[in-house]
Amino acid sequence: xIAMLLSEHASGALVAASSSGPTWLLILGPAxxxxxxxxxxNYYRNTSKSHSFESETRIEAKPVTGQDTKVNxxxxxxxxxxxxxxxxxxxxxxxxxxx
Amino acid sequence: MTxxxxxxxxxxxxxxxxxxxxxxxxxVGPLPNPTANPTIDTxxxxxGDGVNRCPxxxxxxxxLRPSVGMLVCLFCRHEWAEARLDETISNGDLTTLSxxxxxxxxxxxxxxxxxxxxxxxxxxxxxxxxxTAEQMGARCHWCRHVLTVNEQVAxxxxxxxxxxxxxxxxxxxxxxREFAGKRRTFADRAFVNGFKPENVVGVYMPYMVVxxxxxxxxxxxxxxxxxxxTRGSGDDEETFxxxxxxxxxxxxxxxxxxxxxEASSExxxxxxxxxxxxxxxTILPFDTENAVKWNASYLTGFTSEKRDxxxxxxxxxxxxxxxxxxxxxxxxxxxxxxxxxxxxxxxxQVHGTRWVAMYLPVWxxxxxxxxxxxxxxxxxxxxxxxxxxxGSVPVSTGRLLAAALTVGTVIEGIVIAMLGASR
Numbered sequence: 001x002i003a004m005l006l007s008e009h010a011s012g013a014l015v016a017a018s019s020s021g022p023t024w025l026l027i028l029g030p031a032x033x034x035x036x037x038x039x040x041x042n043y044y045r046n047t048s049k050s051h052s053f054e055s056e057t058r059i060e061a062k063p064v065t066g067q068d069t070k071v072n073x074x075x076x077x078x079x080x081x082x083x084x085x086x087x088x089x090x091x092x093x094x095x096x097x098x099x
Numbered sequence: 100m101t102x103x104x105x106x107x108x109x110x111x112x113x114x115x116x117x118x119x120x121x122x123x124x125x126x127v128g129p130l131p132n133p134t135a136n137p138t139i140d141t142x143x144x145x146x147g148d149g150v151n152r153c154p155x156x157x158x159x160x161x162x163l164r165p166s167v168g169m170l171v172c173l174f175c176r177h178e179w180a181e182a183r184l185d186e187t188i189s190n191g192d193l194t195t196l197s198x199x200x201x202x203x204x205x206x207x208x209x210x211x212x213x214x215x216x217x218x219x220x221x222x223x224x225x226x227x228x229x230x231t232a233e234q235m236g237a238r239c240h241w242c243r244h245v246l247t248v249n250e251q252v253a254x255x256x257x258x259x260x261x262x263x264x265x266x267x268x269x270x271x272x273x274x275x276r277e278f279a280g281k282r283r284t285f286a287d288r289a290f291v292n293g294f295k296p297e298n299v300v301g302v303y304m305p306y307m308v309v310x311x312x313x314x315x316x317x318x319x320x321x322x323x324x325x326x327x328x329t330r331g332s333g334d335d336e337e338t339f340x341x342x343x344x345x346x347x348x349x350x351x352x353x354x355x356x357x358x359x360x361e362a363s364s365e366x367x368x369x370x371x372x373x374x375x376x377x378x379x380x381t382i383l384p385f386d387t388e389n390a391v392k393w394n395a396s397y398l399t400g401f402t403s404e405k406r407d408x409x410x411x412x413x414x415x416x417x418x419x420x421x422x423x424x425x426x427x428x429x430x431x432x433x434x435x436x437x438x439x440x441x442x443x444x445x446x447x448q449v450h451g452t453r454w455v456a457m458y459l460p461v462w463x464x465x466x467x468x469x470x471x472x473x474x475x476x477x478x479x480x481x482x483x484x485x486x487x488x489x490g491s492v493p494v495s496t497g498r499l500l501a502a503a504l505t506v507g508t509v510i511e512g513i514v515i516a517m518l519g520a521s522r
Binding site for chain 2: 060
């Protein structure tokens with residue numbers, strides 16, 4: 001169990017470190033320790049678990065409809081993704097429109 | 100679900116052939132009928148409060164036999180079951196659901212109604228008190244008859260239906276032992292030393308099971324990468340991006356069947372810093388379509404928790420979950436936005452709902468932990484129908500830290516050795 005969790009975290013850190021120079025490899029020790037601690041803690045406590053009602057409820061949906069309108073262009077940005085992306089954060093609520 | 104075409108220049112026609120109005124059109128779908136708020140009578144008129152006898156021999160020694168899901172008379176071994184609730188409330192076409200419909204067992208709770216119910220024993224005339232906050236029957240202390248609460252009362256204790264336990268005590272015990280066994284090494288020593296899975300308790304928990312006919316709209320921004328390039332070299336090399344920005348609107352009409360929501364305010368509070376109610380929530384869903392009409396004999400030998408939430412109080416939570424479902428439904432239509440989508444506004448229109456109060460079966464193992472003046476009850480819960488198990492096992496911080504530091508030190512040693520060898 002520990003070996004599995006460790007290898008998962010260590011391999012991720014290794015890739016990150018090797019691409020940024022050997023000095024950064026030194027962060028692997030603390031990162032591995034921290035990663036193992038939180039992975040094990042989550043395995044025991046399961047605080048992030050909840051009923052996946054979005055997928056585990058019987059839902060009959062009609063085809064999704066909508067519009068896509070180009071409104072702007074961005075040039076020379078260093079951001080690799082849209083600011084505040086929440087396309088997969090289904091439970092994050094945003095401003096409610098009146099019904 | 101349609102695959103939306105890739106975004107292009109200017110306004111796009113509504114995907115799906117334009118059969119639907121745009122997202123900002125508020126006249127979507129059928130409007131709720133304000134007069135259609137009927138109550139479905141789910142009373143089990145064959146039963147009353149007090150003595151309820153075996154239909155074959157007349158004994159009151161009746162209880163559930165989980166392995167077959169039947170009530171069994173402990174005297175004559177006659178077995179029978181109540182009718183499934185679905186035979187009373189037909190699902191019908193959920194797309195035509197309008198207004199708010201509820202079972203008579205889901206009616207608003209009378210705040211003046213207490214949990215204690217006094218019943219007159221039909222066997223000897225004695226008065227027997229039942230605390231419906233925890234149980235739905237009691238044995239007459241004079242004549243030994245079993246008395247049960249079957250008439251729907253205003254305190255919310257008698258629901259529309261009950262889903263009987265199908266997982267036995269032994270099976271639940273084994274699942275809890277297996278779950279905790281995998282989490283023994285770094286568990287709090289008090290938990291390990293006091294672990295007695297035979298103490299698992301069967302509890303009927305109160306839920307609202309909701310059908311809904313819903314429309315939802317979401318509006319936001321999406322970005323599509325058009326160019327990626329680098330500037331500089333070596334350590335100064337940086338990646339830059341160009342992107343097109345789109346306003347994204349989506350609309351979806353859907354129905355939900357048997358969305359299950361906690362009807363106890365205490366269990367509905369899910370704050371992992373204060374409690375472990377989320378593990379009980381995680382073992383959902385139940386096969387609620389197999390719930391049967393209320394008969395308190397299903398609860399004999401088990402405890403129960405009384406509903407304390409009304410439909411009105413639960414509606415905001417329902418809308419919240421419906422919005423999450425809507426966002427999940429439209430997720431497959433935004434795949435073309437490779438830089439992601441930021442939803443900014445959302446709307447849910449609930450055209451119709453149907454609420455049914457139900458007791459659902461949960462095996463609960465609990466461990467009370469007190470540390471640094473803070474207390475928490477850790478649950479391991481087993482779904483009394485499917486056997487799905489989830490739990491919170493308190494950790495030994497010292498053991499966990501020792502393991503993490505040991506592993507971290509070993510990794511660091513290897514890294515230092517590698518760096519040393521490469522110079």
